[in-house]
Amino acid sequence: MTVWKPHVTVAAVVERANRFLMVEETAEGRRVLNQPAGHLEPGESLLEAMVRETREETGWEVEGLALVGIYRWPPHPNHSKTFLRVTFAARALSHNPHQALDKGILGTHWLTRDELTAAVEWLRSPLVLQSATDYLAGRRYPLELFRDLE
Structure with missing residues (x-):
């Protein structure tokens, strides 16, 4: 029996003065742009993961405001994984320019x-453009949708 499991990721749509916080990074050998994003780690909530990833990738402390969307990105010729991405709207609070980035x-x-x-x-x-598009279309869902059970 083959065990299948999607890769759970989080992302932050952070807007300030009609501009979005973006990360320039190297992925699979090429330079790309992405929202601050990454994988959910053991023991953290989805919201905690988004805050952590944003800090680690940008040096910005953020506050989660709402859910923008949950996206499934299935395998295709460029990758063989299925990603389940939870995208949050977030507010930039403060920046640490000395933060070492991932x-x-x-x-x-x-x-x-x-x-x-x-x-x-x-x-x-x-997922990058779709998340920004959904955010600009006003898609916001309350964070109370998330329940972490102990």
Whole structure:
């Protein structure tokens, strides 16, 4: 019997002055743009994972505001994994410019929706633009949807 399990990831849509916080990183040997994002680690909630990943990848402390969406990205020719991505809207609180960023992070940028659209070939996945689009369309769901049971 084959055991299948999706890769659970989290991401943050952080908007400030009509610009989105983006990470420039190296993934699978190429430079890409992504929202601050990463894998859920054992023992943390989805919200905690989003806050941690944003801090580790950008140096920004953020506060989760709402759920933007839950996205399934199935396998295709460029990858053989299924990803289940939980994307949060988050507010930037403070920045630590001395924070060492995760390995593979080349820098951070604040980009407009138009700049993201113009750079579509540089986006790490279709999840990036879809998350920004959903955020701009006003898709927000309360954080109370999440329940962590002990």
